[in-house]
Amino acid sequence: MNGRPDSLEPSDHLDPRLTWRPAGPAELDGWAALIARTAAVERPVWFERREDLAQLLESRNNPVAGNSILGFDGEGIPRAYSRITKNPTGDKAIGFGCVDPAWQGSGIGTGLLGWLEARTRQRFAEDGLAAPRLRLYMEEQHTHQAALFRGRGYRIVRYYNEMHRPLSHAFPEPVLDDGLELVCFEPGLHEAVRLAHNEAFRNHWGSEPRDEEAWGFVVNDPLARPDLSAVVIEKAGGRVAGYQLASHDAESAADRGFKEGYTDLLGVRREFRGRGIAQALLADAMRRFAAAGMDKASLDVDSENPTGALALYTKLGYVTVNRSMAWDKEL
Template identity: 70%
Template structure:
């Protein structure tokens, strides 16, 4: 039994012992994800520092919103978790199954738990009809088959894009009425508000409150020194921003080092002024100065701002694709 609010969800796979993730489980949880990643080779996966952040969530506390399955040998073999903003019309699901325990029905049992817990969260939040969204990489065909069998449909595609940092890099600056400055903690709240404004017209985006924004700017891989903000000189208004992360382990797992643009946004009233191009060019120079091999980012294939065309113009090329799957839960 997994406690969750006023009711309980069960995982229908009795061969594993199930419980919500606790502080003492973080190490076993991280080892499970790492074992799975070693076989499935995802572009990104959660490591212990990210899991420690998850344990601190107030909106999505691990009690009731996570589940870990342990084998008879005491080793963690599967997990699932959901996140949901109280006012949102969707929840997000995450999870994995140890390769040694795949093809036994564990994945189906986890999906059923995710759906049951999602329905409960919508009842607790007095929200609209429940909907669950799960992302996966196109290379993981076994996951796609599982989602399709359980009634999920692809609702969006995303492209991972790379730009080599060898050779000449674009020289793009901002107009005189703007100033490009390094990201710092004093700008965090202003950038959060600018992000919420810039992403109002982006598919699937939801406003970032202080907790969810804190997970971004305090991410263990966050690199403010590789990030930048464009300010309007006359008012000090944040016109655009580029927030970067760097994963030192990616050079080992992927064979190259990369600076990753986690968030790039320009407020509507400042679009068409070359700000995004200037931020990307600045990011490339910062990444190259750090000795990194590649600048990378992800983009919604149907982004309404024309971001895909901009990235191609700046020399980025698609290298991988991921999918968003949705299921209405009634």
């Protein structure tokens, strides 16, 4: 070892005051409790819960045992964690993590970033790829994270708008043309919608194709609500033209004081664009959300989305209420 930062093993960056080991089934409760403690102070819009973490343990592309780290204090309580995910052919890894509020400001977060960067280099080498890159996401309100990221050489590469639309207002009345039909999102459509999603988001900034495993995490997400989702199909050939996949977080509703139906994914295949499909799907979502007792429809959008999505959402009554950003570092 020659002492250069990029020659260090991931574990060389970790704070010796804590005992470190990968996450696993035995750590689920403590892992989830750490994230919840941090969220109680930092108040993010969304955070991982035990059900989400349990789902991660099933990943084959990103096995938690090799791509996560938990730090325990002398009493065996988790105080910090990080993990990365990366598609085998992807051009970036995505990092996650947090530090217990009682332990923040002591350098542990800087060490976790070092671990993430070192593990990212390893993953790119394992996949036979050059130019490793790590991406981190944060909400605009978390200025302490921004200072940490900037100090480690990260730069903002994208902004995202969280948008809400009150369901007490009148709903739009878009009409699909005769060649299209709106149907419920049933299990028999899962694969067809996956393929439509990959096609709709081909060459979209930051998007990578979803394989069967990644799509399984979408449709089997603990918060997924297929009853609040819908698909537009072409009557003649049965092709999926567009889709709206929704979720609802009951715990977040109790914390934020309102119930929201959240549009996780909205897409329209290129050859079907300009036929009012996105408007029809969002109008249908509003009706489904309202019927389920929701107060607001919500979604997130890339502020530089080239398809005109931001203008469409604004036209339909969505208003920006929060911003987040993506930070990148070339390693």
